[in-house]
Amino acid sequence: MNAMPSPLLPVPSGPPAVPVGALAPLSRPGWVEAGRHLLAGLELAVSEVNRAGGIGGRPLALVVRDTAGDPERAAKAVEELAGLGVAAVTGEYHSVVARAAAAKADELGLPFLCSSAVLDGLTEGPTDRVARLAPAQSHGWRLYADFLRDAGHTRIAVATEPGEYWASGARILRDRLAAHGGSVTTLDARALSPAAVCEALAAHGIGALLLLVGVPEPAASLVRAVRRDRRLAGLLLGAPAGQPEFAGWWDLLGDEGAGIPFLRYLPERLGPRGVRVEAALRERLGTAPSFVAFEGHDTITVLAEALRSHGTDRARLAASWARVTVDGTRGTITFTRVAGIGVRQWAWAPVQVVDRDPARPDRFRVLRSS
Known part of the structure; x- marks a missing residue:
């Protein structure tokens, strides 16, 4: 049995x-x-x-x-x-x-x-x-630097925190812009308050501030400070690391979080x-x-x-x-194998520079694509 x-x-x-x-x-x-x-x-x-x-x-x-x-x-x-x-x-x-x-x-x-x-x-x-x-970061962030240059932004500041990823990004931007006569000023987001960052931007005639920082803070406080400073009304805020991609960014900042270009790895269609x-x-x-x-x-x-x-x-x-x-x-x-990259790499996924449309922040505008 x-x-x-x-x-x-x-x-x-x-x-x-x-x-x-x-x-x-x-x-x-x-x-x-x-x-x-x-x-x-x-x-x-x-x-x-x-x-x-x-x-x-x-x-x-x-x-x-x-x-x-x-x-x-x-x-x-x-x-x-x-x-x-x-x-x-x-x-x-x-x-x-x-x-x-x-x-x-x-x-x-x-x-x-x-x-x-x-x-x-x-x-x-x-x-x-x-x-x-x-x-790879160098591929996407060079495209972002080219977007800034073509939009007329050659005097750039980066508000950054310690970390190899942020340091690498700042270096890529600096090298790419310097090759075309541009400059990058580094502002330590840990040492400077958002108000002090605004003072530095106004004093040096900076045309764009890139947020190489984490979310929600200090990114949210920096966005609010810049948006509410009348001296910086024409300044471009950018976030190449993609912070505004997620719905949480809009929930956190509302209209103030729109119009901030970032990198996105999607095709146009x-x-x-x-x-x-x-x-x-x-x-x-x-x-x-x-x-x-x-x-x-x-x-x-x-x-x-x-x-x-x-x-x-x-x-x-x-x-x-x-x-x-x-x-x-x-x-x-x-x-494939890509020079300077030690791993097998998809070269490349589609890359866009986009922002949230100020008129409809739930919609993205494509500003540049690879």
């Missing part, structure tokens, strides 16, 4: 899942809104992959870890995920956090497909284990796939999806294709980045 299975033991109901690690800033001091959009994109794509039959009949399963914007926490998460047997790690938004994750993944021989982080030096040297979807995914993301998020949500979706689309074609062996999967070609939400994705 066949014995009945014990009710205390799980009864296998199908093939084992293919586990994939996912990193995102889901608590402070990380940028939680960006993390939520990133995770929504990852999760939506996983559900689509599984509805289409998964990976050779096996479902894809996300194993999510909150980095909280902390590099050390991210590195520990990667180590934990490697021990849990994930086929690869995906995600992350913050550049310095992604760099720590990439270093640990490379050390452990674990493939890492980075969704959103842009810092050029994502790894210390060349590696085949790490690939990235987001354009989405194709049919992108339109379908946008609608599904909007339903999942309850708001318009950011470009970060699309990055998350594209990440899983790429990874699923690599897993189907090359299997779950980590070494084979890492070697597959150079051979993957996938139609994503924002264009055809392939990975």
Whole structure:
């Protein structure tokens, strides 16, 4: 007689899942809104992959870890995920956090497909284990500098906080503008009050102030101070890091948060796939999806294709980045070697300079595109 299975033991109901690690800033001091959009994109794509039959009949399963914007926490998460047997790690938004994750993944021989982080030096040297979807910071921020120059802004100030990402961005802007006779003045947002920043802008005849700072603070206080200072009525506020992309920016600042150009990694028009995914993301998020949500979706689309074609062996999967070609939400994705970039890079995702329309802040105006 066949014995009945014990009710205390799980009864296998199908093939084992293919586990994939996912990193995102889901608590402070990380940028939680960006993390939520990133995770929504990852999760939506996983559900689509599984509805289409998964990976050779096996479902894809996300194993999510909150980095909280902390590099050390991210590195520990990667180590934990490697021990849990994930086929690869995906995600992350913050550049310095992604760099720590990439270093640990490379050390452990674990493939890492980075969704959103842009810092050029994502790894210390060349590696085949790490690939990235987001354009490198030097690519996007040079386009932003060209936008400023063509708009007649050559005397720029940056209000900045300590950190390699902000320092790298300021350096890219300074080098690009200096090549065309422009200048960049650095204002320490930690040492100067918003009122003192306004005094410096007025005293030096600065034409544009770029916010290389975190949200909500000190970004919100700086915006309010500049908008309410009559001496600075003609000054352009900019935020190349993309702070105004999210609905939380509008909730925080209202009309004062409009008309602030930032970088956005979307095409001017989405194709049919992108339109379908946008609608599904909007339903999942309850708001318009950011470009970060699309990055998350594209990440899983790429990874699923690599897993189907090359299997779950980590070494084979890492070697597959150079051979993957996938139609994503924002264009055809392939990975190449780019000078000065140590990881396999999609060169390039579409890049726009956009702002929130002052007449309708829920709508974006495209000011320049690559």
